[in-house]
Amino acid sequence: xxxxxxxGAGGDGRAALVFVAALLLAxxxxxxxxxxxxxxxVPVDAVPELGYPACVDGGGGDADAAGVVGQGRIRAGPLSxxxxxxxxxxxxxxxxxxxxxxxxxxxxxISDVEVRYDAALSPIxxxxxxxxAGADRxxxxxxxxxxxxxxxxxxxxxxxxxxxxxxxGEVSFERLLxxxxxxxxxxxxxxxIVGPGRGVITAWLQREHLPVGGKVRELVLDFRDLVxxxxxxxxxxxEDQVEPSLGGTVRVYTFFGRETVFADDHxxxxxxxxxxxxxxxxxxxxxxxxxxxxxxDPVHTP
Numbered sequence: 001x002x003x004x005x006x007x008g009a010g011g012d013g014r015a016a017l018v019f020v021a022a023l024l025l026a027x028x029x030x031x032x033x034x035x036x037x038x039x040x041x042v043p044v045d046a047v048p049e050l051g052y053p054a055c056v057d058g059g060g061g062d063a064d065a066a067g068v069v070g071q072g073r074i075r076a077g078p079l080s081x082x083x084x085x086x087x088x089x090x091x092x093x094x095x096x097x098x099x100x101x102x103x104x105x106x107x108x109x110i111s112d113v114e115v116r117y118d119a120a121l122s123p124i125x126x127x128x129x130x131x132x133a134g135a136d137r138x139x140x141x142x143x144x145x146x147x148x149x150x151x152x153x154x155x156x157x158x159x160x161x162x163x164x165x166x167x168x169g170e171v172s173f174e175r176l177l178x179x180x181x182x183x184x185x186x187x188x189x190x191x192x193i194v195g196p197g198r199g200v201i202t203a204w205l206q207r208e209h210l211p212v213g214g215k216v217r218e219l220v221l222d223f224r225d226l227v228x229x230x231x232x233x234x235x236x237x238x239e240d241q242v243e244p245s246l247g248g249t250v251r252v253y254t255f256f257g258r259e260t261v262f263a264d265d266h267x268x269x270x271x272x273x274x275x276x277x278x279x280x281x282x283x284x285x286x287x288x289x290x291x292x293x294x295x296x297d298p299v300h301t302p
Contacts, residue, residue, distance in 0.1 A: 072202075073086075073087070074269075074271060083107075089101065091203055098118075100202075110293075113196060125150065127145070127147070128144070138293065144301050145163070146163045147160055157178070158178050159177060178230045202269045205268075210237040217234050246281065250264065
């Protein structure tokens with residue numbers, strides 16, 4: 001479903017909790033098995049410090065500017081393999097672009113995300129905090145990462161700068177380079193972000209406005225897992241289909257050639273092929289909220 005560790009859901013919950021916490025304490029990317037990934041994660045002494053990208057032309061804060069252009073509260077339905085997953089998200093227009101915020105909870109991990117976009121819905125900055133549900137530490141073993149996309153030099157090859165504070169409180173810096181099977185055009189910039197949950201795909205859909213049968217390739221930053229990737233990915237719109245569990249006809253999109261989401265007429269994600277559905281459409285009660293471990297603070301962390 002997207003959170004680090006979520007792809008290994010199943011089995012003994014406490015054992016999985018300990019495993020995920022151990023990964024966070026050990027540091028993502030350690031071990032010979034991740035050597036190939038590490039070639040794209042280049043350690044550096046420092047990364048560009050360009051500041052939090054809040055609007056400066058909106059009279060101060062931009063939280064209430066212009067209004068919501070997409071929001072949702074979706075959760076695992078009866079056909080979902082991963083149970084008790086809940087996600088809430090919001091995409092809001094600001095005086096200088098858009099801001100996306102989301103929170104995904106499932107029984108082992110909690111992801112808080114914020115992404116900043118320019119006026120064309122191109123991502124310029126992102127932030128993620130991963131905490132462990134059930135953790136006995138006040139910070140929930142927080143692993144916090146900032147993704148700076150504004151530091152790429154004009155005409156230079158694509159790169160993303162990562163600043164991370166791990167669960168031990170240690171800060172590290174990396175330069176993430178493109179990989180994957182498809183070639184990356186010279187001077188390409190990140191055009192879409194894939195993060196924990198499904199809501200963040202809304203920004204990609206609204207950026208492209210694909211007709212039925214349309215297809216586009218973008219350089220995509222994917223930070224769902226502990227080890228991020230930067231590679232060219234495809235978004236394709238298929239024929240609309242009637243989905244009774246979603247109350248009628250929905251738009252159908254596939255990204256990366258294998259993951260399918262459903263969207264409404266405004267290209268807001270409302271579910272996926274794996275069984276995520278609007279919370280209001282499900283007869284079962286929502287799971288109890290998981291601990292916050294403090295309010296997310298993308299301005300001052302990591």
